[in-house]
Amino acid sequence: MRPAGSHSPGLRRPVQTAHPEFCLFLSTPLPVRLILNEIHPSILSEVYVIDLSLSSTEVQELMLTELVQSECLELWVQHCLVNTDKKALQDKLCQEEVSLMEYILQSFTPLLQDPEFLPRVSACQTASQKLQAEIMELSLELERHKPLLADFHRVAGLATALYQALQEVARLSPFYLFPLRNFLFAVRGTLVLKGRPDVTFSGEVVTGAVMAEITHRMVSHLLAQYRPCLFQSHATLLRLLVSVALFLHNEGCSEVERLAFLRGLGDMDLPVDASTPVSPPPSTSPSQHHVLPSWVPPHTHTEVLRLHNIPAFTGLLSSLATSPSQWQEYLRFPSSTVVGPVPCRSHSHLSTLQRALLWKTMLPHCLAAVAEDLAACHLGQPVRSAVAGAPHTGSPEALSRFLNKHNGPVIITLPGPSRDGWASIQPLHWLKQVSQYQTDKRGVKVISFGAKCQKEVILSALKIAVHDGNWLVFNNCHLLDQWDDEVVCQLNQLISCAAKGHQTDVETEGLIPVGLCAGSRVHPRFRLWFITRGYNPLSIPASMRVCALRLVCDSPWDVKEELCSSLRQVVSVTSSAPTSGVTACTMEPMLRSAILHSVLLQRQAYKHLGQGNIYHWTQEDLLALVDAQVRIAKVCGNPTGALEYIAANLVYGGHVADLADLAAVESVSRACLRATPPLWGSGPHTLSDIIHIPSRCDLSGLLQSLEQRVQALANTSDPLVLGFSAGLAEELVKVHSHTLNTLLQDSQKPFGRVRSTNKLTHPALLPDFTQARDRLLALKESLGRKDDIRVVSVGAPSLGPLRYFLQAEWDGLVDVVSSLHSEFNQPMRNSKPTVSSLLTVSSLFRLERRAELLKAYLCDKATNGPSNAYRLSAFSNARGFLGALIREAAHAKQRDISNISLHFQTAEFNAAIILTHLFLDTDKVFTDLKIIPLAF
Numbered sequence: 001m002r003p004a005g006s007h008s009p010g011l012r013r014p015v016q017t018a019h020p021e022f023c024l025f026l027s028t029p030l031p032v033r034l035i036l037n038e039i040h041p042s043i044l045s046e047v048y049v050i051d052l053s054l055s056s057t058e059v060q061e062l063m064l065t066e067l068v069q070s071e072c073l074e075l076w077v078q079h080c081l082v083n084t085d086k087k088a089l090q091d092k093l094c095q096e097e098v099s100l101m102e103y104i105l106q107s108f109t110p111l112l113q114d115p116e117f118l119p120r121v122s123a124c125q126t127a128s129q130k131l132q133a134e135i136m137e138l139s140l141e142l143e144r145h146k147p148l149l150a151d152f153h154r155v156a157g158l159a160t161a162l163y164q165a166l167q168e169v170a171r172l173s174p175f176y177l178f179p180l181r182n183f184l185f186a187v188r189g190t191l192v193l194k195g196r197p198d199v200t201f202s203g204e205v206v207t208g209a210v211m212a213e214i215t216h217r218m219v220s221h222l223l224a225q226y227r228p229c230l231f232q233s234h235a236t237l238l239r240l241l242v243s244v245a246l247f248l249h250n251e252g253c254s255e256v257e258r259l260a261f262l263r264g265l266g267d268m269d270l271p272v273d274a275s276t277p278v279s280p281p282p283s284t285s286p287s288q289h290h291v292l293p294s295w296v297p298p299h300t301h302t303e304v305l306r307l308h309n310i311p312a313f314t315g316l317l318s319s320l321a322t323s324p325s326q327w328q329e330y331l332r333f334p335s336s337t338v339v340g341p342v343p344c345r346s347h348s349h350l351s352t353l354q355r356a357l358l359w360k361t362m363l364p365h366c367l368a369a370v371a372e373d374l375a376a377c378h379l380g381q382p383v384r385s386a387v388a389g390a391p392h393t394g395s396p397e398a399l400s401r402f403l404n405k406h407n408g409p410v411i412i413t414l415p416g417p418s419r420d421g422w423a424s425i426q427p428l429h430w431l432k433q434v435s436q437y438q439t440d441k442r443g444v445k446v447i448s449f450g451a452k453c454q455k456e457v458i459l460s461a462l463k464i465a466v467h468d469g470n471w472l473v474f475n476n477c478h479l480l481d482q483w484d485d486e487v488v489c490q491l492n493q494l495i496s497c498a499a500k501g502h503q504t505d506v507e508t509e510g511l512i513p514v515g516l517c518a519g520s521r522v523h524p525r526f527r528l529w530f531i532t533r534g535y536n537p538l539s540i541p542a543s544m545r546v547c548a549l550r551l552v553c554d555s556p557w558d559v560k561e562e563l564c565s566s567l568r569q570v571v572s573v574t575s576s577a578p579t580s581g582v583t584a585c586t587m588e589p590m591l592r593s594a595i596l597h598s599v600l601l602q603r604q605a606y607k608h609l610g611q612g613n614i615y616h617w618t619q620e621d622l623l624a625l626v627d628a629q630v631r632i633a634k635v636c637g638n639p640t641g642a643l644e645y646i647a648a649n650l651v652y653g654g655h656v657a658d659l660a661d662l663a664a665v666e667s668v669s670r671a672c673l674r675a676t677p678p679l680w681g682s683g684p685h686t687l688s689d690i691i692h693i694p695s696r697c698d699l700s701g702l703l704q705s706l707e708q709r710v711q712a713l714a715n716t717s718d719p720l721v722l723g724f725s726a727g728l729a730e731e732l733v734k735v736h737s738h739t740l741n742t743l744l745q746d747s748q749k750p751f752g753r754v755r756s757t758n759k760l761t762h763p764a765l766l767p768d769f770t771q772a773r774d775r776l777l778a779l780k781e782s783l784g785r786k787d788d789i790r791v792v793s794v795g796a797p798s799l800g801p802l803r804y805f806l807q808a809e810w811d812g813l814v815d816v817v818s819s820l821h822s823e824f825n826q827p828m829r830n831s832k833p834t835v836s837s838l839l840t841v842s843s844l845f846r847l848e849r850r851a852e853l854l855k856a857y858l859c860d861k862a863t864n865g866p867s868n869a870y871r872l873s874a875f876s877n878a879r880g881f882l883g884a885l886i887r888e889a890a891h892a893k894q895r896d897i898s899n900i901s902l903h904f905q906t907a908e909f910n911a912a913i914i915l916t917h918l919f920l921d922t923d924k925v926f927t928d929l930k931i932i933p934l935a936f
Contacts, residue, residue, distance in 0.1 A: 029179065029546065031167075033750070037174045037538065056160055059180065063163075064156035066184060068149065070191035071214060079145050086138040093131040100124045151211045158215060158249040159187060162222055165241035168747040169234050175413050175536075176234075177550060178226070189405070190221040219246065228391045228402060228551050231415065235557075236371070236736075237743045243374040247353040256310055261357045263748045265303040292317065293324055296362065303361045312354050319346040331363060337373045352377060367744075368736035392561065393425050393554055396568075400437035409495060409528040409548040416534025424555040424601050424618050425565070427531050428475065433572070435471060442525050443468070448475040453484040466494060469523030477532040477539045492543045494522060559602050559716040563687070564707050566594035566622060571703045573626055589629050589643060589673070591691050591706070596672035597622040599684045600652055600665065603722050608879045609731050610724050612658035612805065612887065625651045644673045657808075660801045660887035660897065668723050682720035687713070727901075776821045779848055783814045800891055805884035809875050810854050817847060850874050 030038060032051050054062070068076040103120060104111065111117045163183050170176040191214075219242060227235055244261065247253070292301055308316045320327055326343045338355040341348045350358065352374070359370045391402035403410070412431075414423050428446060435444050445461050447454065458474075465472040530548070532539045540548070556562040570590045601617055603610060628646050629639070636642045647653075648662075648669040656662045668684055676685035690709040693702065715721065719728045853874035872878040890897040 030177070031170075033171060034174060034177065038542070054180065056164065059163060060153075060156050060160040062180075062184060063159040063187065064149075064152060066187050066191065067156050067159070067214070068152050070188070071152070071210075075145070075148060079142070079149070082138050082141050082145070086135055086142070089131050089135045089138065093128055093135070096124050096127050096131070151208075154249065155211060155214055155218070158245060159218060161245035161248065162219065162242060165238060165245055166226065168241060169230065169238045171747050171749065172234055172237075172743060175550065176229070177545075178229070186222055186225045187218065190218050190225075193217060193221065215246075215249070224391070225402075228393065228399065231552050231554050232557050233739055233743060236368075237740060237747060239375060240371040240740065240744070241747070243371065244353065247351075247356075247374070251351045251353060253351060253353050254310075254312075257312065257354060257357055260307070260310065261353065261360060262744065264745065265306040265361060293320055295324065295328055296320065300362055300364065307358070307361050312350060313347070313358070315346050319344050331359070337366065337370050339373050339377065364741055365734045365737045367740050368733050371740060393423075393430065393552075393556065393565075395564070396430065396433040397437045400434050403434065403549075404438075406549045409530065409544050411530045411532065411540055411544070411548045411550045412553050413550070414531070414533040414553050416536075423553045424604075424616075425553060426618055426620065427553045428473070429619055430553065431471070431473060431529065438525075440469075440525055443470040444473060445470055446473045446475055449477060449480050453480055453482065453487060455484045455487055458484075458487050459490060462490060462494065466522045466526045469525030471527050471529060473529040473531065475531045477530050478534060478536055480539060483541055488541045488543070491528070491541060494526075495528070495543065495547060555601065559598065559687075559721060560710050560713065562598040562602050563595065563690070563710045566598045567591065567703060567706050567710070569619060569622055570594045570626055571699050573623060575699045586633065587693050587702070588691055589633070589639065590626050591693075592673050592688060593622065593625045593629060593643070593647070595684070595687045595690075596647060596652075596669055597625070599668055599672060599687065599722055603664075603668070603724070606719070606722075606724065606728060606732055607735070608877065608883050609728055609735070610719075610722075610883075611661045611664060612801065612880060612883055613656075613661060613808075615652075615655045615661075617652060617655060621651050640674060644669050647673065658801065658804055658887075660884075660891065664723070664897070671723065682718070684721065684723050686721065725899075775844060775848070776817060779851060780817050780821050783810075783817055783851055801884045801887035805880060806854065806857050809877070810858060812876055813847070813850055813854060817851075846873070850876075 026047070028035070028038070031053065032049065035044065035049065065076075068079070100120065103117075107114060107117070163180065166178045166183065170178050223239065223242065226238070230238060241262075244258070248258065292304060296304060304316070307313050323344050323346075330343050337359050338352055342350055342355065342358075347358075356370050356374055360367055391398040393399070412427050414427065432444050435441065445465055447457060447461055461472055464470070528544070530540050530544060531553075556565050570593065574587070574590065597617070600615075604614060604617075607614060625643070625647055628651070629643050632642050632646075633639050648666040652669070653662055653665050656665055671683055671685040672688065676683075676688070690706055690713065692705065692709065694705075717729075718726070719732070720726055850873075853871055857870065857874070870881065872881065875881050886900045887897060889895075890900045893900075
């Protein structure tokens with residue numbers, strides 16, 4: 001797809017020969033990292049790129065200006081006056097010297113014979129001495145200002161570090177764009193929120209309490225302001241980077257330690273002590289394997305040895321060897337991470353950030369827990385501070401206030417298909433909710449795109465929207481092949497005029513004329529919206545991308561946010577429907593439905609750790625359940641049982657094909673929708689404690705009361721609250737740590753994870769197109785033969801979770817091969833590589849091997865091994881196989897799934913599942929690892 005609103009660089013047009021002195025300058029406000037996506041490589045290869053962006057020192061000076069002007073205006077005015085006077089005196093001094101030199105150069109008489117020379121020199125010397133004395137006096141005054149500004153300089157340095165952290169996160173996606181101008185506006189808006197008078201200029205240093213309050217306010221509000229612009233995993237990384245910046249601000253550390261934490265020790269140019277060689281390869285004799293204690297994970301040996309060479313960690317290896325019990329106790333998760341000193345005296349001096357580096361190096365799978373503890377430490381408390389009314393997707397009212405601070409178009413991006421998550425909040429529904437909180441409510445017109453740009457429809461809708469002041473939404477922009485040139489031209493004119501219109505009082509001055517658009521006027525309330533999906537900003541016209549506010553449509557981040565969002569949905573539906581009043585009888589089932597919806601959605605965060613598949617439940621499911629409750633409340637003898645059945649088998653269960661997952665949905669529905677016995681322990685039913693409906697209360701008061709009760713809930717991050725076993729918490733930390741480690745590494749690369757749509761890297765392709773097509777055709781025909789495959793059909797008896805998993809893997813493989821074969825039979829377009837044209841020999845072989853293995857598993861045939869032997873490489877969802885194995889054991893033993901665990905060992909057992917050809921981190925191959933489901 002070509003960049004939206006631009007012509008293909010491949011189109012050649014005859015041009016006149018350029019003049020030898022012709023020179024073309026192109027200017028863009030975009031950072032260098034985005035130029036690769038915005039400008040075609042054929043152009044970039046012919047031009048010089050000059051980066052005129054401000055240095056970190058210049059940015060810090062801007063931050064200092066904003067900070068001191070806001071907090072101590074008198075000091076800043078005095079400082080600026082002294083600087084101005086000093087500069088004026090320096091200019092006068094320079095002018096005196098220049099004047100004397102010009103007299104000497106223009107004199108034709110020998111200087112010793114010139115009667116005016118010595119008096120002029122004397123006068124110049126006298127004036128210079130007087131000016132130098134005045135300059136010295138002003139310099140001393142500026143020196144007296146230095147201690148007064150020292151703390152402000154440090155806070156300005158922290159603000160600069162926050163801006164740098166934001167730019168590092170921006171490397172993760174070409175969609176992100178965080179200009180310095182907007183950041184300065186955010187800082188300025190944060191500083192005016194102080195709840196105390198300005199600091200008076202009394203010649204004394206500002207107290208530490210005042211600077212701590214400024215830091216707290218700046219960090220917490222900046223994180224809140226940028227939250228709607230970031231996906232959850234990226235916001236988590238930003239919080240970690242901000243925590244690091246805060247500890248550097250408060251404690252300080254060496255540059256080597258900072259880079260070691262952010263980039264890792266693997267690629268750093270740190271010498272490894274020759275006396276402590278890296279852990280030997282498998283071929284090394286056992287007698288040489290004496291480098292590190294056996295309890296230190298082998299895959300961390302290299303980095304631990306490098307860590308030993310940093311001065312603060314000198315003696316680490318000997319301490320690990322002499323005090324193993326203390327170190328093992330300290331490095332045991334989740335008992336502690338960076339909170340508190342190291343128990344070993346040799347390293348009790350380590351600062352908080354140094355302890356974080358130690359944990360990250362030795363236990364990288366605990367990085368997510370380290371990040372949480374860094375945020376929870378008292379020095380990092382501003383990071384965890386909740387800002388009242390902070391904008392996020394689950395709060396339309398807060399987002400409406402946030403939008404009022406920004407003019408111009410808005411781009412909303414949804415998670416791409418490559419992301420594990422999805423948005424449980426539909427953007428169109430969410431956008432209409434936001435519009436209802438605008439002071440001057442306007443209509444919302446939606447145009448959904450397919451492959452072609454609907455020129456006439458767009459132009460007609462634009463004409464109406466700009467006149468009436470409505471919101472015009474372009475949905476599914478990522479599906480467009482190309483924007484129409486006339487539409488892009490019209491959008492450019494409208495945005496230019498709308499920018500002026502927002503500065504005009506429509507009540508007194510009326511609508512703003514659109515210049516090039518004859519007779520058209522832009523209403524100040526008019527706003528353009530673009531909804532796209534994935535990391536493809538080029539699906540939006542270039543002129544819109546430069547000036548638009550960029551938001552993400554992400555699901556609520558935790559149980560509390562999910563509950564508040566669901567409760568708002570229910571109350572909103574209830575207030576819009578004609579009802580006889582708010583009573584406990586009518587509202588309690590709806591509120592319980594909101595709790596059920598929240599629990600099911602938050603269970604998705606555990607992905608395949610807690611269930612067989614990921615289900616795309618959205619707000620529509622909650623609205624459908626509430627509507628069903630309203631309809632059955634007066635006509636059903638057992639409305640609770642009916643609602644439970646509808647939720648578990650129709651609304652939410654209708655998405656579920658896996659029997660074990662369906663049983664879990666039924667169990668959660670029963671716990672959330674029914675009144676639970678008082679003897680029940682922890683579980684989803686405990687969330688119903690928030691339900692308290694007073695005898696007389698309007699809906700707004702009820703919602704406020706419910707939200708207060710939600711915020712008072714404790715331990716909502718416990719898996720037990722969602723119906724899982726407590727052991728899943730540690731597994732979830734490992735998953736989050738892996739993601740956080742990957743994102744942290746990408747954020748430290750100059751160009752991050754920018755996905756250039758102009759240039760694709762080609763792997764080793766198949767040598768023969770015909771050969772690839774023939775092999776795919778043969779594979780497709782082989783997969784299409786169902787003679788030997790026991791296909792699960794509707795109405796067939798249950799074959800168990802493991803069988804259903806294998807069948808799902810088979811069906812998925814059939815779809816993949818069919819799609820690839822279809823692409824091979826289509827002609828190439830614009831010479832752009834497709835998925836099929838990038839198919840490699842090894843990937844095609846893997847597809848064939850997967851088909852062979854899956855067929856054998858489904859037919860119970862031997863695969864060069866025991867009948868119960870499985871290769872994880874046969875599955876696209878290898879983790880799902882282990883989950884299916886747990887559910888199979890629970891189904892067979894009639895036990896609760898939380899009481900089943902997998903036991904890995906290499907001893908001989910008959911009743912075991914064998915995983916073959918496993919390659920572990922030590923590069924040792926295990927051909928017969930057994931897994932035994934154990935019940936307890």
